[in-house]
Amino acid sequence: MSLQTARRRLNARALLQMVVDPGSYRSWDAPVSYTEHSAAYAADLAAAREKTGEDESVLTGEGLVQGRRVALVVCEFGFLGGSIGVAAADRLTDAVERATREGLPLLAGPASGGTRMQEGTLAFLSMVKITAAVRRHKEAGLPYLVYLRHPTTGGVMASWGSLGHITVAEPGALLGFLGPRVYQALYGEPFPEGVQTAENLQARGLVDAVLPPEELAGTVHRALSMLLPGDPAPVPAPESLGRDPVAVPAWESITRSRNRHRPGVRQLLHFGADDVLPLNGTGQGEKAPGLLLALARFGEMTCVVLGHDRQRGAEQPAMGPASLREARRGMRLAEELDLPLLTVIDTAGAALSKEAEEGGLAGEIARSLNDLVGLECPTVSVLLGQGAGGGALALLPADRTVAAQHAWLSSLPPEGASAIVYRDTLHGAEMAQAQGVTVSALAAHGIVDHTVAELPDAAEESPAFCRRMARAVEYELASLRPVPLAERLARRTERFRTLGSVL
Structure with a gap:
């Protein structure tokens, strides 16, 4: 038996032993009782007990995971297929x-393998009460983490197996709604290979990571350290706070922001964050290259990060509808766990294509705006570089906005604005200046609250610039924590309600 197969076949006790600190596990299991059932089923249950040494297909309890108290529910597949x-x-x-x-x-x-066939519809309907309990757990603001093991299918995958705030999977695990044996019996041919694998689900944005069991404890500890951060200490105001942004020509900022060596959200997290746990996809079968989603810690402040992903190649992915659905997953995660949300804006524009239109891009921008203006968690947005069009607007509304000195925001790239007004692209610089796209103009209207200098250009000093930006982010996140919810929501609404008003 290969090592990978042995990993996939860890039984429930072995997994618990691997994850919890030695000697810390305490069972919560009470003796099980059954309604009347057939002699054949009774024999199946007796054989399963003898085979596994367990009284049912589920073990529950609590233990310490690297010193942190955690509740655990684990299936024993050897007991009637974990049904x-x-x-x-x-x-x-x-x-x-x-x-x-x-x-x-x-x-x-x-x-x-799903719900127990010997118990019929009542077993099938029992997925509802498990799901309801998980929902109440999440509504209490408590983390729900899922480790999908080999195999997980049927009603389990279609209920409590697919509701995690964070979901990781065992390497090579068979995961899906449809059991392959059922498919072959119904259709007379095997289910296509490579579809129901952990790795394919990760590629499709359905699970966040593929992780061997021996790495699970460390990952759970890191995740919970960020999801349950405790009360952070006060953060002193950085030097950048309170300075009025230096006015620079709009075209200078636009030119600098387009430098392919300019740091993006990945560099901000690499140089500025103290810990980062990447997340992956929408959880609904989509994984968009134009957006990064992660948990991150800046100093003692943990947040959910979602941002336009400036990649270093010549081809830059544009934000499409799947990117925004992934962003909205991050918004829900932040709100459910009462974590602050950090959005990072750095885009040349949303996707302009047949696929984006048919995928509902305009509707996703609208829903993203709708979510952001009403989120109950604290929100900070960062204008890091380019800020063109609906793709930028979709991540902008926040309680506080921090901007890099040469960031900008406009309804269209300046060449596009020139094409509308002048019927050519030659007046881009003139249009940008006239439209007030610069950070100094945005600050004058109360949209930018905090500007981070570039000395003289972020592309020439990426590590230092990212650390300055990270300190500004940490300060703004910390400053929002004590503000009462009603006051935060009122301020967030007012900053846009009064925009452009003549007093």
């Missing part, structure tokens, strides 16, 4: 509800 009947569903639901009452983060490790 979930009414008794197993009750055990799962009880554990989720206890974790919620005790304020514990929850780690789920499903490995199951």
Whole structure:
């Protein structure tokens, strides 16, 4: 047996032993009871108990994961294929509800063929009560982490297996709604290879990472350190706060912002953040190259980060509808866990294509704006470089906006504005200056609150610039924490409500 196969076949006890600190696991399992069932099913249950040494297909309890108390629910696949009947569903639901009452983060490790056929429709319907318990756990602002193990299919994958704030999967695991044996029996041919694998699901934006079991404890600890950060210490104001931005010609800023060596969101996180945990995709079968989604910690301030991804190649991915659906996943994550949200704007414009139109780009921009203006968590936006069109607007609304000195914001790239007004692209510099796209103009209208200098150009001093920007971000995130929700929402609305008003 290969090492990879052995990893995939870890039973529930072995996984628990690998994840929790030695000697810290405490079972929550009460004895199971069943309604009347057939003699054949009773024999199946007895054989499963003898084979596995467990009394049901689910183990629940709590333990320390690198010193942090965590609730755990783990399937034992050797017990009737990890199938979930009414008794197993009750055990799962009880554990989720206890974790919620005790304020514990929850780690789920499903490995199951789905609901138990011997118990029919009642087992099938039991997925509803598990899902309801998970929903209440998340509504309490508590993290729900999922580790999808080999195999996870059917009703388990279609309920509590697919609801994680963060979802990672075992290498090579078979994961999907449809069991391959069922497909072959129904259609007389095998299901296409390579579709229901952990790696393909990651490529499609359905899971955040593929992770061997021995790395799970460390990843859970890092994730919970960011999802449950505690009360940060006060952050002193950086030197950049309070300075009026230096007015520079609009075309100079636009030219500098287009430099392919200018730092983007990846460089900001690399040089400026103290820890970063990348997330992946929409969770709905889409993974867009134009957006980065991650958890990040700046000093003691943890936040959800979503930003336009300036890549170093000649081809820059434009923001399409899938990018915005991924962004909205980040917004939901921040709100559910009461973490601040950081958006990073750096785009030459949204995608202009048949696919973007048919994918509902305009509607996704609208929904992104709708979400941002009403999010209950603190929000900070960063104008890092280019800020063209609806792709920039979709990430802009925030409680506070920080801008790099040579960032800019406009409804169109200046050449596009020139084409509308002059019927050519030759008046871009003139249009940019007239339209007030610069940081100094935005600050005068109360849209930019905090400017970070470039000395003289971020492309020439990437590490130092990113560290200055990170200090500004940390300060703004920290300054929003004590502001009451109603006051934050009122201020957020007012900053745009009064824009351009004549008093």
